[in-house]
Amino acid sequence: MSFNLKPLEELLKEIRACIICKGQLPDFPRPVVQASVESKIVIIGQAPGQKVQHSGIPWDDQSGNELRRWLGVSKEQFYDDKLFALVPMGFCYPGKGNSGDLPPRSECAPRWHQSLMAEMKDIRLIMLIGQYAQNYYLRDIKNTTLTERVRDFKNYLPSFLPIVHPSPRNKIWQKKNPWFEYEVVPFLRDLTADIIQLSSI
Template structure:
């Protein structure tokens, strides 16, 4: 790992910009200079806040299955960079968790992206990541954006829904996603990010 990246990751993990968080700051991030796959999600949940391991929950199990990655592949920072929109657990809302804090992405994302020169594919999970990185190119709904994944792939983007168990109603309404798109996702991830490493 490059020294500038190591120093930046240390700074992110030590960040206390959001000291008013209900469970306190606890930034979670994973990145290595050689990473070819970048995952931009929402924010850590309570379980991840406690373990400090990204996607260390049922959502992570489903996400790894979607991507066709083993635990070892997923948690190797030289394979996969994991960068949430909000690095800390934002606390509980009346339904699910609070949105990711808005301070994080402007504070850290651009600096972090500049030190990941080998990324060939970025997975955008959920509407916060898609809104930030796709901007006006995002479709009118999450379903439309995910269905249009081929439109974004030439730019290195792949939009996905959040794999949370709370999203069961979305998966029930959109059975095409796991039946048709997930096999395509596995193929794209393997060919763009892992082909020379298998």
């Protein structure tokens, strides 16, 4: 019954019922999110693609497969909310633009993120995937590009780890920046493995 729900469960229920962007989206709102009070790694993504919007499962697409490869985790681990919180900048599929999906809706992060973060009591790392997450969470750091932030990722630790989006569209960026695969991905895998191991003790 509703009066037995914990605050985070109530908040997630409220988020998943949100329809503030109804009429401005190509589909009926279906906010996609995963979180637990025990989540260790918070992944701040962009917005669900159309496939994820239909399945209701975050990162249930090619981008998710690549992200899990970077992290070195299985689907079972990835969808364990005690390990990973999956929180997009925009919770619903925003629609298609001229060159890919439209930007995340700007209403979502200011409305929900702070409350969600406050309920997760054991966060060890916040991953900022792509420019929208980085521009929002690193907005006090001026005049830096996505490439500069990802290249200098250690400067943002231990709180944040900025990385490029794992979309197939970013293969061109990865070819231009091979250091990402050789330097950032191994570091990310090791850090993720350490956090998972510590959480099991």
